[in-house]
Amino acid sequence: MTSALLALAQIISDNVRDIDNVYTQHGLSYPTLNEPNSRSEFPWENDSSLLEKKKLIIAAAAQLIATVHSPVDILKQAAASAYMTAAVGFAADIGLANVLKDVDREGMHINSIAAITNIDVDNLRRVLRYLTTRHIFRELSEDVFVNNNVSSLLVGGAAHNGNDKDSLTRYDDAPVLAHVSLYADEGFHSAVALSPFLRKRDISTTVATPFNMVYKTDLSLFEWFNQPENAWRARRFAAAMTGNAKRFPDHIISDGIGMQSLAPGDVIVDVGGGVGSATLQLYKSFPHQRYIVQDLEEPIRAARKYWNKHAPEALVGDSVKLQVQSFFDPQPAIGAKVYFLRIVTHDWNDTEVRSILANLRAVADKETKLVLFETITRCSCVTSQDQVPYPLLGNLGVGGAGVDTAVNLHMLSLLTGRERTESDFRNLGLQTGWILQKINPGILASISYLPAQV
Ligand SMILES: C[S@@+](CC[C@H](N)C(=O)[O-])C[C@H]1O[C@@H](n2cnc3c(N)ncnc32)[C@H](O)[C@@H]1O
DSSP: OHHHHHHHHHHHHHHHHHHHHHHHHOOOOOOOOSSOOOOOOOGGGOHHHHHHHHHHHHHHHHHHHHHHSSHHHHHHHHHHHHHHHHHHHHHHHHHHHHHGGGTTTTOOEEOOOHHHHHHHHHHHHHHHHHHHTTSSSSSTTEEEEOOOTGGGGGSSSOOSSSSSSSSTTOOOOOOOHHHHHIIIIHHHHHHHHHHHHHOOTTTOOOOSHHHHHHHHHHHHHHHHHHSGGGOOOOOOOOHHHHHHHHOHHHHHHHHHHHHHGGGTOOEEEETTTTHHHHHHHHHHHHHOOOOEEEEEEHHHHHHHHHHHOHHHHHHHSSSSEEEEEEEEEEOOTTTTTTEEEEEEEGSOHHHHHHHHHHHHHOOOOTEEEEEEEEBBBOOOOTTTTTOOOOSSSSTOHHHHHHHHHHHHHHHHHSSSSSBBHHHHHHHHHHHTEEEEEEOOSSSEEEEEEEEEEO
């Protein structure tokens, strides 16, 4: 039998060769890490077999590293990975990628970066060396830094001019910067309390999450965002969520809803839609439907700006309506053809999700469809249904579930939510009058239901 080590190397080399061939056939070389991430993607780069091959390479490479690395070093690096959050969060805070944006070819000396950002030069160098060692930014020559393919995604947002972190619109149009900043701020602080929270023995405590412990509030994260002093945080969160439009190919939403089978004028409600980036994807391909995007106050305020920028005409007629509406209140859009929720139910515990789904069931027609877009969680070991190449994990490790397993802990730290299994989704439907019809698996699964007939 081939050794695990050789099998992993084989998976990497086979899939790398296949991917390289695809790019060659299109007259391209695979983008290097060194080039700033500026070219737009080609539709064929979202081809599912290509994405699958990338997942296998990542899964095998991570497992190869874990196999050959010293176990002590793996544990020490795992324990020290807080510095990754801290370092990348710091880079986002000081707008480092923006500082380097216009000097991509020749780079900028550390002394100039320090002068512009007003950070001690030696400390700045230490952080940058940490990041460049992990392929975020690049050290072109000693002490001269540039953006690379990864760090250039942090470009954007309002120009850095000192302590402007709390300006309301700083993160608008900068989804990756917003996401990184969110993880490194509320996420990081809450994660610090995860172990004390999980180990707490006093079951009389009413503290719902590590977030509540750290921020000393009884409010849920979204209620807390809704406080006037946190409006900028709500806005940053809304900006972060617009990145989902890029992360998940358009067809996931349209196939999951079954847009082709709808008639013109059918109403589609994007519940907890943020700024409505999923609806914008739909609207561009299916402009003859009517859409309602519902969310809380600040996200809907951000949504107005977002739609005025991307599709102002949609707000003029009745194609797209932006509506402040809590999904815990009775649903005013009665008998819509489709209600969909993208990455919403994972924010809430089962009781809360039941309340959201029951409010939608109360206004559903016989043919109303409910579609959830969520990640489906699973075990990491290989099961009898899996067809993963030896010796990979059943969920492809960080290649398949790296983000999802992190998000699951993020939900545990900040909210009462969780990632769920297929049977969790089936049961939540049954408990609220919805029969699960179909699951389309993928990086974002669609889970569709029809009303149970009474
Ligand atoms: C993880 S985000 C997903 C946003 C959007 N569906 C997307 O995919 O980009 C969850 C959304 O739920 C919204 N939300 C939280 N509590 C809500 C409530 N009670 N009613 C309506 N929306 C709410 C948040 O403001 C946020 O926009």
